[in-house]
Amino acid sequence: MKRGFLILVGILLLFSALMVGYTLTQTYEFNGYVLPQPVKAPEIALRSADGAVRLGDFQGKLVLLYFGYTSCPDVCPTSLANIKLALADLTPEEAAQVQVIFVSVDPARDTPEALGRYVKMFQDDFIGATGTRQEIDWMVNAFGAKYIIEAPDEKGDYSVSHSAYTMVLDRNSYYIMNWAHDTPSIAMSQDLHYLLAHEIPISAQILAGPTYTPVVCAVTLIPAHVRNGQWLYEHHCAQCHGMDMAGNPQWQVELADGSHLAPPLNGSGSAWQYPETDLLTLVKEGRNLDKPIHMPAFKSALADWELEFILSYVKSTWDVNQLNYQHGFMTLTPNPTATPAAPLAPLITVTPSP
Ligand code: HEC
Known part of the structure; x- marks a missing residue:
């Protein structure tokens, strides 16, 4: 009797864990x-x-x-x-x-x-x-x-x-x-x-302000990727770029040998200004490797998908203007956000059908 009860509880727990997992990862597909x-x-x-x-x-x-x-x-x-x-x-x-x-x-x-x-x-x-x-x-x-x-x-x-x-x-x-x-x-x-x-899907969040070209933000941030990316970020990047991605407080100071401490990766820095591929290359290949303080190369430490996850997490701190800009959907340069944007919600995949 007791054993049967435990099995039942176990099944229920498993079921609810599956349900939570499902609702967290599910994305809405529009019928239009x-x-x-x-x-x-x-x-x-x-x-x-x-x-x-x-x-x-x-x-x-x-x-x-x-x-x-x-x-x-x-x-x-x-x-x-x-x-x-x-x-x-x-x-x-x-x-x-x-x-x-x-x-x-x-x-x-x-x-x-x-x-x-x-x-x-x-x-x-x-x-x-x-x-x-x-x-x-x-x-x-x-x-x-x-x-x-x-x-x-x-x-x-x-x-x-x-x-x-x-x-x-x-x-x-x-x-x-x-x-x-x-x-x-x-x-x-x-x-x-x-x-x-x-509200409207993130891919259709529009910037109606006079300084911005109204464009779509077609960037897809998948919640599961963002969450896994956070874990990876905290284990591989946070020690230099900070838990909050704000970079080393001294990042703008040029050191005697010309090197720099780690800059912010959130909206207050300039990471969002690199095109997608440049950003990935930078993290894979590192930068200023000859300098004592440099951006290490991660290509052998992390797989491409892990880097994609990390970048998803990094992007979740950018605002819609910055996401648009990074993906080439916006020509005007938005102002860097002084305070990092709150993580984007809701995160939705929109797959346009032709
Ligand atoms: C050992 C310290 C260190 C670690 C760990 C580190 N970085 Fe860096 N990162 C730096 C430094 C220093 C720079 C600036 C280098 C330069 O000026 O060339 C930098 C620069 C960058 C830049 C360019 C930013 C800009 O505005 O130019 C990006 C993007 C970046 N890092 C991403 C990452 C990611 C993602 C990770 C984790 C996978 C990571 N970094 C881990 C030290 C680090």
Whole structure:
């Protein structure tokens, strides 16, 4: 009896350890196509039955944008109905943070009023908007979408071919992802749920400040690598670069023989300014090996994957600007962070599918 109980406890413990391990290492895969480079919504005022609509007006919410037209026989109604179903899977609090906007690429037939009536057949708070041909072209091009007004038949009726995906704009009005036409509503609501709970993925964290080119941070920091990297760092690097990566306090002083003490590796130093490969080479090959104080070569002491782990840990102290810069996604040099950035959370892998 007692033994059976112990075995049961053992099994339960093992199971919960596995569960913890699983949740720590699991990464979320979006059901849509995540743009390698998010696109800032253009500042165009479209017209709706209730007045002007700018995509930027919905900052703080996720916007689901769809290009279509009201005479669209089946694709648009299916998409709108699907979006409605996806929203119905969310809690009311979540759904309140999502705005659906249907933009007509057929302004010749779709007046703002007709559009308003059309979208309300699906859901009361959907917005229908349109603009001049020029405004629409501008927006469609900015988002890399397409449409073609087909030749009219003898009665003058025409159809419009258009991109049939639903576009997701993050809370800062950046277009970050789209769902193909046949994406099930449950897959969409899963993604929305995730986006609402975790904000935008790190790969889409955008720098909207005027000094930075808005770019994506496509750096993937895998939590397990960061944690293992920390252990390795503490055993191989911390004695010179410090437990906090702040370097030797005297690192800027040039010693008599021209050598330097270990510099910071966190955001206050300049390690983030080296391209990825240079950084790895530096750690593998060392630097100033002829000087008494030098950066030792680690190529025979540590395997490449161990060095990658260490660098993941080092990177977890850089801010998004620095990560972007290091990976060549940002041209302007950000200011070094005076205080090291808090470790990045949440850490997510985003694998864009072509
Ligand atoms: C024995 C001390 C020592 C150890 C251990 C050590 N380093 Fe260094 N490291 C240095 C010194 C000294 C420099 C500066 C050398 C120079 O100026 O050429 C340096 C420079 C660097 C730089 C270049 C930074 C910059 O801003 O130019 C990087 C990156 C680096 N080390 C990473 C590491 C990593 C990663 C580890 C652990 C795997 C490590 N170091 C272990 C002493 C050390």
